Amino acid sequence: MNGGMGEASYANNSLLQRKVILMTKPIVEAAVTALFSTTATNFPASLAIADLGCSTGRNALFAVSEIISIMIDLCKATKQELPEFQVFLNDLPGNDFNTIFSSFLPRFQEKLSEQMKSKNGAGVMLPCFFSGVPGSFYGRLFPRESLHLIHSSYSLMWLSQVPGGLEGNKSNIYMARSSPPKVLRAYYEQFQRDFSTFLECRGQELVVGGRMVLTLLGRKSDDPSSKECCYIWELLAIALNEMVSEVYQNLILEYLNSRVHIRIKSKLIFLITSSESCSIVP
């Protein structure tokens, strides 16, 4: 994603993703409440939260602020002592972590202490420690059983790589109506491999009873090349075809094949339920 704070930066062009985080607030609330009740008898002194694929800008801390705020309310309501928070912000190494830590974190911390003062009275501090974790979430990022809550929004549709075997998809840059079946299969199999690896890694990193809230782009249609998810890529491919000369066309389009994949919910549920590492909590 584009770093910095300029006009074309992710920080200034991620309102849609912010809205998605807002829409999923009730699910996050339910997950934090469930975590709180499972750990109630043995409440940890320190709670570790990770946001995977955090990108940069306000959104990187938005979900975390919701999670902490819910936790503060739960502790207050049950007269439970507040834990210390360890917050891990993960993205690929090229992500603009500097902008998060230099521009957004100071304001976030200010707001957090204002919130603490208004809810718990002046003088009550909330120890909250932030770290950037550069690396791919398709591998291990954290020590075994070290995380209580994992959040990831609008990131898991990115595959670890463009699938192999896309030859014959010539004028397309993603699955399209004219894509041969082997292209659709290649995308599905890449997603299946990646998502299973993701679940396996997170299963090792979460404490027993830990929770995950994952939000990713999906489609309703059974047809993987339906307009619902592929149209925008088809339009982009048409524009690119117009822009480049015949000579470079194949080269450029091959290079530009999408690393994004949009799944249908039922297939996603199938992958989670057949995983030995994680399960879906109603």
Ligand SMILES: C[S@@+](CC[C@H](N)C(=O)[O-])C[C@H]1O[C@@H](n2cnc3c(N)ncnc32)[C@H](O)[C@@H]1O
């Ligand atoms: C659309 S942004 C979403 C950012 C943020 N979660 C939000 O809701 O605004 C997707 C992010 O996922 C990150 N990403 C993609 N593949 C990744 C991977 N394998 N490991 C970690 N981050 C990844 C991208 O670098 C990008 O910053």
